[in-house]
Amino acid sequence: MFCSFCEKKAVIKLHYSSLSLCSSHFFRHFEKRFFRAVRKFKMIEKNDRVGIALSGGKDSIVLLHLLHKLQKKLPFELLAITIDEGIAHYREKTLEAAKEESKKLNIPLKIVRFKDELKKSLDEISAKGRVCSFCGVFRRYLLNKTARELEVNKLALGHNLDDMVQTFFLNIVRNEPLRLVRFVDPLEQPQGFVRRIRPLMTSPEKEVALYALLKNFKVGFAECPYAHQALRWHFRKQINETEAKYAGTKFKILKSMLAIVEIMRKSLKEGKILNCERCNEPSAERICMRCRMLEEVE
Ligand code: SF4
Secondary structure: OEOOOOOOEOOEEEOOOOEEEOHHHHHHHHHHHHHHHHHHOOOOOOOOEEEEEOOOEHHHHHHHHHHHHHOOOOOOEEEEEEEEOOOOOOHHHHHHHHHHHHHHOOOOEEEEEHHHHHOOOHHHHHHHOOHHHHHHHHHHHHHHHHHHHOOOOEEEOOOOHHHHHHHHHHHHHOOOOHHHHHHHOOOOOOOOOOEEEOOOOOOOHHHHHHHHHHOOOOOEOOOOOOHHHOHHHHHHHHHHHHHHHOOOHHHHHHHHHHHHHHHHHHHOOOOOOEEOOOOOOEEOOOOOHHHHHHHHHO
16 A cells, blocks of 8 residues: 555555555644644644643643644643543553653653542542543543643643544433533633643544554553443444444544534533532532532542
């Protein structure tokens, strides 16, 4: 298989566009789409102070390198935040990757641990079940709190196209369509809420992984041991099977998702984020999910 643009051997065939690409044309294609998404959705502006949620997995490491590359075209500050949930035999490896890659690029890194902040690691909470729900809620809380303390005005997350599509289905299946508005961009930014951006939202997971591999980034490729317990895992499998049969499905779902959110934003006053009555952190409800979960684990 040869590249559609030159005589070199192809490293990937993009079934959704019928193109085969060699490594240099793949890099060009991948980076161009990334920069286009940042521009189109006005994710980063001059003089922003951007914090990246750096787990050390492939998505966040690729995002780190691409944002660092973007700094050459656009002046903005970049720093990294890593949340260590305390997942034995998994997080240690990704932590190493986060430390090594941020050091390589000279990007300051702040590590925050569940154990220090919540007095318990995720492994210790796991006996209660719903591990991913606890993990997600506490991680989002710590990311937002740390971003605020570090005075960043945007928090960049490594969600790729596949994550976006899975989130769409999860919100529909859980009958929480309004969450989609908050997920894409809340109608109002409450006090203390750091705006989240997802510059990899148009990049398929497979291409993110290939980019990391071809660039020889140090990346934690292992799956979290709790991942298969999540409903997300089920959708991931289903969506990948559909994509394999009907190429381009993921891009079409993302477009539909953004169109639906746009209509909802125009017609609803919902999607607002308030401040929790107990801890004053941003929350969709009177008492935030973290405070309710803390009661459960204490
Ligand atoms: Fe946390 Fe679940 Fe993701 Fe593991 S798979 S890091 S437990 S949200």
